[in-house]
Amino acid sequence: MTATANVSEQTVTFEGTTYSIQPLAADTFTVLVEGVPVGRIVYTFGAANGVPEGDSVSEAALEAVAEAWFAALDA
Numbered sequence: 001m002t003a004t005a006n007v008s009e010q011t012v013t014f015e016g017t018t019y020s021i022q023p024l025a026a027d028t029f030t031v032l033v034e035g036v037p038v039g040r041i042v043y044t045f046g047a048a049n050g051v052p053e054g055d056s057v058s059e060a061a062l063e064a065v066a067e068a069w070f071a072a073l074d075a
Contacts, residue, residue, distance in 0.1 A: 001014065001015050002014075002064075002068070003064040003065055003067065003068035003069075004068060005068040005069050005071070005072035006072075007072050007073060010022070012031075012065045012068050012069050014061060014064050014065055014068070015061065017033060017061075018033075019031050019032065019033055019038075019065050020032040020033070020035075021041070021065075021069055024040070027042060027043040027044070027070075028040065028041075028042050028043075029041050029042075029069065031050075031057075031062060031065060033056070033057070036056075037053055038052065038053060038054065038056050038057040038062075039051050039052040039053050039057055039062045040053070040062075041062060041065060041066035041069060041070075042066070043066070043070045048063065048066035048067045048069070048070045048071075049063065049066060050062025050063040050064075050065060050066045
């Protein structure tokens with residue numbers, strides 16, 4: 001399944017879940033689900049990375065969110 005980013009609403013939808021994206025710093029964002037932080041996405045050395053906080057969201061899901069988000073920002 002493909003993640004879909006909406007930059008104007010600061011969200012990414014993936015596998016039926018809508019992730020809210022909040023900026024922390026240049027190329028670093030907090031990812032929330034229903035207002036609860038679940039991880040961070042970071043763009044470093046030319047790659048999008050997802051870092052989960054806890055075990056509510058997998059690293060693979062956050063990496064899909066990160067790839068969609070950073071691709072949408074570059075578009």
